[in-house]
Amino acid sequence: MVESTRIVLASRPAGAPTPENFRIETAEIPAPAEGEVLLRTLYLSLDPYMRGRMSSAKSYAEPVEVGAVMVGATVAEVLESRAPSVSKGDVVLAYSGWQTHDVAPAHGLRVLDPAKAPVSTALGVLGMPGFTAYAGLSRIGKPQPGETLVVAAATGAVGSTVGQIAKIKGARTVGIAGGPRKVAYLNEIGFDVAIDHRAPDFAEQLAAAVPDGIDIYFENVGGSVAEAVYPLLNNYARVPVCGLIANYNATGVPAGPDRLPAFYGRILTKSLTVRGFIQSEFVRELYPDFLREMGEWVAGGRVHYLEDVVHGLAAAPEAFIGMLEGRNFGKLVVRVAD
Numbered sequence: 001m002v003e004s005t006r007i008v009l010a011s012r013p014a015g016a017p018t019p020e021n022f023r024i025e026t027a028e029i030p031a032p033a034e035g036e037v038l039l040r041t042l043y044l045s046l047d048p049y050m051r052g053r054m055s056s057a058k059s060y061a062e063p064v065e066v067g068a069v070m071v072g073a074t075v076a077e078v079l080e081s082r083a084p085s086v087s088k089g090d091v092v093l094a095y096s097g098w099q100t101h102d103v104a105p106a107h108g109l110r111v112l113d114p115a116k117a118p119v120s121t122a123l124g125v126l127g128m129p130g131f132t133a134y135a136g137l138s139r140i141g142k143p144q145p146g147e148t149l150v151v152a153a154a155t156g157a158v159g160s161t162v163g164q165i166a167k168i169k170g171a172r173t174v175g176i177a178g179g180p181r182k183v184a185y186l187n188e189i190g191f192d193v194a195i196d197h198r199a200p201d202f203a204e205q206l207a208a209a210v211p212d213g214i215d216i217y218f219e220n221v222g223g224s225v226a227e228a229v230y231p232l233l234n235n236y237a238r239v240p241v242c243g244l245i246a247n248y249n250a251t252g253v254p255a256g257p258d259r260l261p262a263f264y265g266r267i268l269t270k271s272l273t274v275r276g277f278i279q280s281e282f283v284r285e286l287y288p289d290f291l292r293e294m295g296e297w298v299a300g301g302r303v304h305y306l307e308d309v310v311h312g313l314a315a316a317p318e319a320f321i322g323m324l325e326g327r328n329f330g331k332l333v334v335r336v337a338d
């Protein structure tokens, strides 16, 4: 028997999650059966979608039950294997959730090659968030040379990759982020313009930054950023709707007048394509291309990535709560074990 330390959902949040919504526990886990492996978590990914899993509202995935381990992608070391496809000592991409150890079927695991890239990147630029950027752009955004792309949460795992892929495709890129440190980083990694959405004159700065209008708005946030973007969209603009993090802690509809008629009016009169997506929709079709192409871009220094690493499983709740407020700077991962 191995003891696993785990963080479970103690209660469902009303509005922003608090530390009391999580509880740390230990549990004994059984030895692996035939076809299974025993895993020790090295890194845990913290992602905005986990806020949705804490809620019982109907969504594209089942909620985490109260008392159950919080879900999440992990990079783990194989301590014991009873499957031919995975060996003891391998480092794998798994989905063990917020816990130090797990027993899992071997067939869902991807063996990582630490010689190719740091293994933590399998949770970020070379994993689900990077793939989200790649798929949303290649299937919906379709940036063309000379077009203008705008993306918010632009220093984050998805947004920074969106901006850099669009730049490779020849687009002019405008990144939106919270605070001067993040804005400086966007300039460093090659965004043409970087804007702080917390600035009082944010909407004016955005309008000045896009003299030819906006052809692609990669929607990560919604809220006041989206409201400033929509009047600037060009005819035939594309809006891959990837995330709406400004709404994730909302407990009701936003104050003010009903904006839906104006929103539909713009879609109609400007012939906009507004298309929501969940990255998993494109995995079968695009994942091998993504791994090859993004692997080359990262190895060749054409796509940069930033990781925000917090240490120890116990730090996960606070770090997760902070991410929903913009306190992370780069892809948020927890270093669970060395």
Ligand SMILES: NC(=O)c1ccc[n+]([C@@H]2O[C@H](COP(=O)([O-])OP(=O)(O)OC[C@H]3O[C@@H](n4cnc5c(N)ncnc54)[C@H](OP(=O)(O)O)[C@@H]3O)[C@@H](O)[C@H]2O)c1
Residues within 6 Å of the ligand: 047, 048, 049, 128, 129, 132, 152, 153, 154, 155, 156, 157, 158, 159, 176, 177, 178, 179, 182, 197, 220, 221, 223, 225, 241, 242, 243, 244, 245, 246, 247, 277, 278, 279, 280, 323, 324, 325, 326, 327, 328, 329, 330, 331, 332
């Ligand atoms: N559709 C899919 O399949 C899919 C897959 C992965 C991710 N996503 C979505 O993609 C988005 C980015 O995810 P990520 O993993 O890359 O996270 P991230 O950008 O690393 O972290 C979230 C960031 O969102 C920004 N933010 C938070 N509240 C905001 C607000 N009210 N207004 C504007 N910005 C706000 C903050 O950045 P600033 O400090 O810069 O504002 C924060 O750092 C999320 O909406 C997520 O749900 C969707």
